Amino acid sequence: MTLQLGDRAGDLTLLRPDGAPVALSAFLGKPLLVIFLRHLA
Amino acid sequence: MQGQWEEIGRAGGEALLVVQAPPALLAAFLKRRPLPFPAVSDPSRASYQAFGLERTTRWKALRPRLLLRYLRLIFRNWPPDMPNGKEDVLQLGGDFVLDAEGRLRFVYRSADPTDRPGVDVLLGAVRAAAERAPQA
Numbered sequence: 121m122t123l124q125l126g127d128r129a130g131d132l133t134l135l136r137p138d139g140a141p142v143a144l145s146a147f148l149g150k151p152l153l154v155i156f157l158r159h160l161a
Numbered sequence: 162m163q164g165q166w167e168e169i170g171r172a173g174g175e176a177l178l179v180v181q182a183p184p185a186l187l188a189a190f191l192k193r194r195p196l197p198f199p200a201v202s203d204p205s206r207a208s209y210q211a212f213g214l215e216r217t218t219r220w221k222a223l224r225p226r227l228l229l230r231y232l233r234l235i236f237r238n239w240p241p242d243m244p245n246g247k248e249d250v251l252q253l254g255g256d257f258v259l260d261a262e263g264r265l266r267f268v269y270r271s272a273d274p275t276d277r278p279g280v281d282v283l284l285g286a287v288r289a290a291a292e293r294a295p296q297a
Contacts, residue, residue: 121211122210122211122212122213123211123212123213123265124265125265125266125268126264126265126266127264127265128262128263128264128265129211129212129257129259129263129264129265130259130262130263132207132208132211133207134179134201134202134203134208135184135201135202135203135204136184136201136202137184137187137188137191137200137201137202138184138188139184139185142201144177144208144263145263147175147177147199148259148261148262148263149261150173150174150175150261150291151172151173151174151175151258151259151260151261151266151287151290151291152174152175152176152177152258152259153169153174153175153176153177153256153257153258153283153286153287154176154177154179154212154256154257154258154259155176155177155178155179155254155256156179156208156209156212156214156254156255156256156257157178157179157180157181157254158250158252158253158254158271158274159180159181159182159248159249159250159252160180160182160186160187160190160245160248
């Protein structure tokens, strides 16, 4: 289900550059600009 | 560019880059081009889907207007990185602002591969999220 304005988005799991999983919520505490890149190359 | 990221900090926010490349490719990218903020990988693109980011089509990606904008971007960042075969080149990106509690406060889903909001728009969204009082 697509997130909408006002929805909470903290429970997504991502991977750090070393491969370790990390929750999006780990980056919260301040307003967070999340930039989704199309692709690296 | 560095000044713009510092401006996000002064606006009371932080930034996070999400890429669809596997972690090893992201790590190699960060060695070549260190960033002043964290970057994470999502090869499954589950987060792209959760945020409503779609794939474009080859037909849309090859429109002359977009090809011209692509060429400008390529020459601005010369030499360009070559395709790594690990990413979906038709995946579209986007920019979002979450408040301190993780609520989505700003949404910009790219309509085509070169469509991104201006820095001023993003800074304004970060400032607005910083000024918003926490909800009970």
